[in-house]
Amino acid sequence: MNARRALALFAALCVLVAVAVGLLVSPNPPGALDNWAYGRVDGLSTGLLNALVLPTEPYVLIPAIAVIAGICLYLHRRRDAVLAVAGPVLAVALNTWALKPVFDRWKGGTLVYPSGHTVSLVAVLVVVVLLVRLRMAATLVSVVLLGCGAVGMIGLGYHYLTDIAGGACFATGVVTALRAALSLRREPAQSSG
Template structure:
């Protein structure tokens, strides 16, 4: 992906996360969409919901990051290895220490917007999409994993659907923004005249 597209995606996703956060900032109660999503998954069993949340857990994501970075280093792609590690680390740190306190949305005594589970998962998935040769397959896998994790997080009461959407936007913004920052600019075309 070229630098301009990455920058536009990063800015659009950051803006979407900001707007969505402002709508639900300060602990406002869940909207109709959040309530509908919660009722839609309320009948699922606890075991299934636990399994669906599994891809968001650190004990799954940290080894995945290590494998991605290791493969990149083996292929002598240091910049890609750095993105694989820095993307999730920067996003999770900013989300935890800046965005959650800033938006101040609570659920069961915990700050929930944007969803940290989602930020963690999405940053790894976006890294995979950016680095994968088969982008369509990587996107399809990402959509399925994120959809399953969303059902699990909502069903277990971890997050509202809007928290997950905000986490998706923010995680995507950070990784694409970092990639844009290190992608070389195209050389200007030579002049014809």
């Protein structure tokens, strides 16, 4: 199996998991897993929780996207620059305008499944993982950042753990699918003789 097909298959699997989790949780109140997660972070200081959620904020992520795209353009990697911008934008747009209304899961007057904070963060992190050479190190840093963000979001009452899991799967699926689509090679022009 070539790399593009593997990415496309992985992307489809991630989106299917996000949809499956959404179908399980959207009509129901928070389950045992969500309550367990909240119980683990309940009592942490608001200052700590605000610091942990910082990587999910637009004023952090938008400049990060601009820097990543700028580096890609400087290195003459136009497709990677497109991925850096379009991946997060597409993931957030689809999540906001399609998935959240479809799953209709509410918390405190806000649609929460899949987590938009998570989709934003994970989309940028997946772009980084796909573009850098030190993928294992980037993956480990990404997992730590996602874990920190998850603790902050749950502790501040923004999201349930299942919202975060769905958001992570969905963002990963969208960005890897876009990477697979951008990897399509152009056919060479036919010679006229």
